[in-house]
Amino acid sequence: MTQVPRGRFITVEGQDGAGKTTNLSVIRDALERSGIPIVQSREPGGTPWGEALRELILNYRDTDIVPTAELLTIFAARAQHIHQVIAPALSAGKWVLCDRFTDATYAYQGGGRGISLDAIALLEHMVQGQLQPDLTLLFDVDIDTGNARAQQRSTADRFESEQASFKQAVRTRYLTIAKQNPQRVKVIDASQPLEQVVREVRSQVNDFIRKVVGE
Ligand code: TMP
Secondary structure, eight states: OOOOOOOOEEEEEESTTSSHHHHHHHHHHHHHHTTOOEEEEESSOSSHHHHHHHHHHHHOOSSOOOHHHHHHHHHHHHHHHIIIIIHHHHHTTOEEEEEOOHHHIIIIIIIITOOOHHHHHHHHHHHHTTOOOSEEEEEEOOHHHHHHHHHHHSSOOTTTTSOHHHHHHHHHHHHHHHHHOTTTEEEEETTSOHHHHHHHHHHHHHHHHHHHHHO
């Protein structure tokens, strides 16, 4: 019988300044060393249209964007991303490595903006059907450290400019998601020295690869 290829879907999450970007290349490297064909992408964005929406979502400041409009725009970009990039890659047997996905919506639009879980779950179901990440690495860091790191980078976007209470709510919601999904979501303490963080990331990814190969 012909084996139908099925890729795996890995997402990376965390508050701004938690060190996701540095570690995406560590994850990518670990996958490539194992000979796994990967497609790397990000949200919001991941397609030309989605990247145009990303710019509006992150940086449009001419009006106060109502949280529901923000939520719908994020899911609009996600629908296109799944259709154009994620689903085709997974069904071709490739692994998808994505910088943020729907956990970020629960954390930022749910925790941060106060949108109900039910509203997010409704759109999640409509846009994703059964699609869920197979592995999520959540980079967790306290708010002060995250702010200090994010400030070193560039001008702050609409989320980075939010108050400490918003950022705390994002972090709390992420940690709740991790507690509720311990099989899928692995929390990495990103306040540790970088070499230790990198070691943990490699070890989580390699454990996951071994598990998949053993299935
Ligand atoms: P980043 O990719 O540089 O981390 O920036 C993306 C920003 O978008 C980040 O501040 C979190 C935010 N975001 C949401 O608010 N909801 C979402 O669903 C996603 C994917 C990102």
